[in-house]
Amino acid sequence: MTVMTAPAAAAVAAHVPAAAPAVAATAGPVWQPVCALDDIWPDTGVCALLGGRQIAIFRLADDSLYAIDNHDPNSGANVLWRGIVGDLGGEPVVASPIYKQHYRLRDGGCIENPDTPLATWAVELRGGTVWVEA
Amino acid sequence: MHQQRLVVVGNGMVGHRFVQELLALHPDLPAAGLAVTVLGEEPRPAYDRVHLSSFFSGTRAEELSLVEPGFYERPGLTLRLDARVASIERRNNTLQLADGEVLAYDKLVLATGSYPFVPPVPGRDRDACHVYRTIEDLEAMQASGARSSSGVVVGGGLLGLECAKALRDMGLRTHVVEFAPRLMVVQVDDGGGRVLRSRIEDLGVQVHTERNTVEIIDGRQARHRMVFADGSWLETDMIVFSAGIRARDELARQCLLAIGPRGGVVIDDHCRSSDPDIYAIGECASWNEQVFGLVAPGYDMARVAARHLGGVADAVFAGADMSTKLKLMGVDVASIGDAQGRTRGALSCVFTDELKQIYKKLVVSADRKRLLGAVLVGDAAEYGTLLQMMLNGIALPEAPEQMILPAADGTAKAGLGVDALPEGAVLCSCNGVTKGQLCAAVADGAHSIGELKSATRAGTSCGGCVPLVTQVLNAELKRQGVEVSKHLCEHFAWSRQELYHLVRVGGIRSFAELLQRHGKGRGCDICKPVAASILASCWNDFILNRDQARLQDSNDYFLGNIQKDGSYSVVPRVAAGEITPEQLIAIGRIASKYGLYTKITGGQRIDMFGAQVHELPLIWRELVDAGFESGHAYGKSLRTVKSCVGSTWCRYGVQDSVGMAIRLENRYKGLRAPHKIKFGVSGCTRECAEAQGKDVGVIATERGWNLYVCGNGGMKPRHAELLASDLDEATLVRMIDRFLMFYIRTADRLQRTSTWRDNLEGGLDYLKAVILEDSLGLAAELEAEMAQVVGSYACEWKKAIEDPAVLRRMRTFVNSDAADDNIVFVRERGQIRPATEAEKRERFKGIPVVAETV
Numbered sequence: 001m002t003v004m005t006a007p008a009a010a011a012v013a014a015h016v017p018a019a020a021p022a023v024a025a026t027a028g029p030v031w032q033p034v035c036a037l038d039d040i041w042p043d044t045g046v047c048a049l050l051g052g053r054q055i056a057i058f059r060l061a062d063d064s065l066y067a068i069d070n071h072d073p074n075s076g077a078n079v080l081w082r083g084i085v086g087d088l089g090g091e092p093v094v095a096s097p098i099y100k101q102h103y104r105l106r107d108g109g110c111i112e113n114p115d116t117p118l119a120t121w122a123v124e125l126r127g128g129t130v131w132v133e134a
Numbered sequence: 135m136h137q138q139r140l141v142v143v144g145n146g147m148v149g150h151r152f153v154q155e156l157l158a159l160h161p162d163l164p165a166a167g168l169a170v171t172v173l174g175e176e177p178r179p180a181y182d183r184v185h186l187s188s189f190f191s192g193t194r195a196e197e198l199s200l201v202e203p204g205f206y207e208r209p210g211l212t213l214r215l216d217a218r219v220a221s222i223e224r225r226n227n228t229l230q231l232a233d234g235e236v237l238a239y240d241k242l243v244l245a246t247g248s249y250p251f252v253p254p255v256p257g258r259d260r261d262a263c264h265v266y267r268t269i270e271d272l273e274a275m276q277a278s279g280a281r282s283s284s285g286v287v288v289g290g291g292l293l294g295l296e297c298a299k300a301l302r303d304m305g306l307r308t309h310v311v312e313f314a315p316r317l318m319v320v321q322v323d324d325g326g327g328r329v330l331r332s333r334i335e336d337l338g339v340q341v342h343t344e345r346n347t348v349e350i351i352d353g354r355q356a357r358h359r360m361v362f363a364d365g366s367w368l369e370t371d372m373i374v375f376s377a378g379i380r381a382r383d384e385l386a387r388q389c390l391l392a393i394g395p396r397g398g399v400v401i402d403d404h405c406r407s408s409d410p411d412i413y414a415i416g417e418c419a420s421w422n423e424q425v426f427g428l429v430a431p432g433y434d435m436a437r438v439a440a441r442h443l444g445g446v447a448d449a450v451f452a453g454a455d456m457s458t459k460l461k462l463m464g465v466d467v468a469s470i471g472d473a474q475g476r477t478r479g480a481l482s483c484v485f486t487d488e489l490k491q492i493y494k495k496l497v498v499s500a501d502r503k504r505l506l507g508a509v510l511v512g513d514a515a516e517y518g519t520l521l522q523m524m525l526n527g528i529a530l531p532e533a534p535e536q537m538i539l540p541a542a543d544g545t546a547k548a549g550l551g552v553d554a555l556p557e558g559a560v561l562c563s564c565n566g567v568t569k570g571q572l573c574a575a576v577a578d579g580a581h582s583i584g585e586l587k588s589a590t591r592a593g594t595s596c597g598g599c600v601p602l603v604t605q606v607l608n609a610e611l612k613r614q615g616v617e618v619s620k621h622l623c624e625h626f627a628w629s630r631q632e633l634y635h636l637v638r639v640g641g642i643r644s645f646a647e648l649l650q651r652h653g654k655g656r657g658c659d660i661c662k663p664v665a666a667s668i669l670a671s672c673w674n675d676f677i678l679n680r681d682q683a684r685l686q687d688s689n690d691y692f693l694g695n696i697q698k699d700g701s702y703s704v705v706p707r708v709a710a711g712e713i714t715p716e717q718l719i720a721i722g723r724i725a726s727k728y729g730l731y732t733k734i735t736g737g738q739r740i741d742m743f744g745a746q747v748h749e750l751p752l753i754w755r756e757l758v759d760a761g762f763e764s765g766h767a768y769g770k771s772l773r774t775v776k777s778c779v780g781s782t783w784c785r786y787g788v789q790d791s792v793g794m795a796i797r798l799e800n801r802y803k804g805l806r807a808p809h810k811i812k813f814g815v816s817g818c819t820r821e822c823a824e825a826q827g828k829d830v831g832v833i834a835t836e837r838g839w840n841l842y843v844c845g846n847g848g849m850k851p852r853h854a855e856l857l858a859s860d861l862d863e864a865t866l867v868r869m870i871d872r873f874l875m876f877y878i879r880t881a882d883r884l885q886r887t888s889t890w891r892d893n894l895e896g897g898l899d900y901l902k903a904v905i906l907e908d909s910l911g912l913a914a915e916l917e918a919e920m921a922q923v924v925g926s927y928a929c930e931w932k933k934a935i936e937d938p939a940v941l942r943r944m945r946t947f948v949n950s951d952a953a954d955d956n957i958v959f960v961r962e963r964g965q966i967r968p969a970t971e972a973e974k975r976e977r978f979k980g981i982p983v984v985a986e987t988v
Contacts, residue, residue: 034949035949040948046943048948077699083688084684086657
């Protein structure tokens with residue numbers, strides 16, 4: 001059995017071996033710049049790769065920002081940044097694009113399945129740049 | 135165990151229903167000690183005689199069948215067709231077939247039905263003289279029709295008028311000759327008969343009443359001359375006798391069973407004849423000196439006999455209400471209870487509008503408290519309400535005339551509250567479904583009219599009771615505290631249909647505006663995709679612009695189909711499944727370059743799996759450069775138009791189905807709808823494209839194209855229904871335009887055409903009226919709306935790769951060019967597939983991970 005990873009955009013053919021990224025950030029959370037605010041259209045999300053961790057960052061229409069795990073524990077796929085953002089009873093949520101569970105953006109709680117909460121991260125806008133503490 | 139040999143003579147609608155009832159009681163016949171033999175005289179198993187006339191509008195014999203494939207192929211059950219019984223020998227419980235074979239029975243059920251009565255007129259056996267009962271009769275009529283230019287129906291009753299429609303549809307100058315002074319003499323009175331006659335004559339059918347045919351001889355201008363008792367005559371090329379039915383009781387007469395005064399095998403309340411081993415059901419039976427010529431009492435007898443045979447003596451046949459409602463040549467006619475006012479002291483209350491050709495009459499008891507009967511011609515909307523009032527003896531309102539008068543101020547009339555009905559009220563008389571059964575089904579979770587229909591069978595035959603059944607559904611849901619709200623979600627207190635209207639009429643072009651004007655909050659994953667779909671159906675702007683991108687489901691957002699591991703599959707459009715070798719090579723080359731798994735889809739195209747977000751624009755670019763467009767496999771929109779190879783290559787094809795399919799696919803590609811839409815186009819009736827399992831099915835005929843709608847494969851298969859026959863291409867396209875836009879306008883969120891159709895009050899007739907006859911006056915609007923969508927089509931992949939703002943968003947990580955290392959493939963059968971969790975754990979133990987170039 002051959003095991004492969006999907007090719008990265010920058011290296012379609014050649015897979016450059018690298019150190020396991022999860023090990024890289026061990027010194028505790030630090031604030032890191034991620035992208036420009038304008039890289040995130042209102043009411044959508046993007047995914048940041050920070051120290052080997054996938055973090056979904058959402059910008060709502062009022063420019064408030066939230067950061068939660070990108071990994072959807074209900075499907076096992078890294079997809080939450082691609083979910084539809086909205087609110088349920090005023091509470092901002094994202095719906096997983098795989099099986100449609102809703103996660104609260106404020107605290108990462110899953111509305112349909114309280115056993116699968118997500119980690120959340122502090123996120124801030126500093127002079128047009130989005131920063132995450134991870 | 136002793137096997138009880140049960141023989142059923144007759145495989146018509148009632149004989150077949152008897153077997154169904156028996157199987158409902160004893161699903162395992164051998165275990166119940168039953169060996170059942172069904173003898174059918176006709177060459178085919180039971181079919182729907184009630185809708186026989188649809189044979190002339192293109193419905194094929196197989197489509198009229200009531201027998202599901204394989205139904206008679208079960209242990210303990212044998213169906214023998216072309217098997218006519220010649221005689222019954224009661225002293226030794228045997229019967230003899232026409233070919234001499236002898237069969238023994240322990241119990242015998244006669245379900246031999248009836249035969250058309252032909253008046254004993256000299257010349258009635260001449261060429262091109264027909265009756266109207268079996269599919270063979272209809273085939274013979276068609277053959278005569280093809281060499282005739284005029285036709286006469288003898289008999290102006292219910293069947294006679296249906297028959298007249300068939301002749302008119304064949305393009306013949308059509309006459310109806312009736313002995314009585316009016317049409318439908320049994321069901322309507324003089325006033326109703328007058329209005330009915332003028333309506334029928336407006337449709338081009340000449341009516342001759344009080345004509346007694348005395349002989350049929352050679353004609354001068356036409357094949358026959360019918361000579362009447364008053365000396366007048368009428369010439370015609372063909373004649374169909376439809377002057378009533380007579381019970382087929384010749385076997386019963388031969389073996390000396392008791393026969394009723396008007397014919398028919400005399401039966402008791404358990405449907406037993408004068409011989410306790412022989413039952414009779416349906417039109418061959420005489421109960422209380424009556425022979426019932428409708429299917430509902432026959433079905434009731436089938437149920438009673440099956441239960442009695444099974445040892446359940448509680449079921450009794452207690453007569454039947456002969457009220458009827460039907461549509462004859464588009465004219466509504468209904469008759470309820472004592473329509474003629476024959477009850478002692480009966481009073482009547484009549485409304486006639488000769489301008490609109492409407493006639494309505496109530497027959498009221500002498501004490502003015504109860505409804506005894508009614509006649510409705512031209513408009514039978516009150517049928518359900520009045521029937522239930524009559525059947526259940528519900529007290530009349532203060533001013534009963536209000537029930538049939540048009541509302542003066544345009545407000546809806548107060549109907550009969552369904553709460554007034556007793557539990558036992560039979561609302562669906564075709565299938566004997568009571569209000570109590572409906573309520574129980576609602577309590578068991580049937581919360582839509584479609585679910586209620588499939589749970590109870592109510593409304594699935596003639597459909598006349600659907601408005602009342604809907605009322606019961608809504609009343610029960612309310613009573614049980616089930617939210618009947620059609621609100622889309624907490625952000626919009628509107629149904630999808632209402633939102634569509636608000637967007638269209640208000641000229642709303644963005645979600646922000648829609649939310650601000652008609653909603654509240656931020657929206658959610660229910661209302662946003664609905665709004666996106668409605669905006670696209672109405673205005674067809676690019677779905678990934680800054681306002682609308684955020685409304686899209688992940689599939690639309692990334693113009694691909696998301697898979698379980700978060701990767702996408704990509705499907706280029708291959709219109710009608712026609713693809714050149716060069717295009718096949720291009721797809722192969724691109725799939726190979728990006729390491730994609732490829733599979734042929736059910737819609738005759740090629741799906742390429744395993745692309746990550748950042749790879750999508752690269753793949754689209756290569757596909758677009760090779761001449762492909764987006765296949766919209768990701769959208770709630772037109773998917774594919776499947777076709778067979780058609781007359782170009784196939785020796786059976788009668789039209790170019792591939793060419794038609796390509797034109798249809800290119801016309802409707804990109805059209806956003808409440809749910810996905812699939813088409814099929816077949817080049818002949820062999821139907822290799824399986825068009826009848828599609829939302830829109832087109833089947834070639836010698837003269838053009840037949841249009842079928844609202845079929846579905848998948849979880850709940852449903853055969854499409856014939857909407858129109860022998861259309862030319864321009865008309866076909868116009869009708870599809872109207873149908874699709876009407877669906878888009880009125881369906882609920884994620885409602886396929888099949889469910890939409892099942893929930894449509896008025897059913898197929900209503901749909902035909904709206905689409906073919908433009909009964910709502912919408913056709914021009916619907917066609918214009920479609921023209922706008924068709925004219926503004928653009929390939930979404932091409933738009934995406936030409937738009938730098940969109941391209942910037944097609945990245946797996948906003949701050950890295952890495953790929954998602956959770957998407958892992960293994961090889962299987964020469965291609966990739968997603969690794970299982972166990973395989974991924976194995977991989978992360980020792981093998982180096984993906985490149986990361988921040």
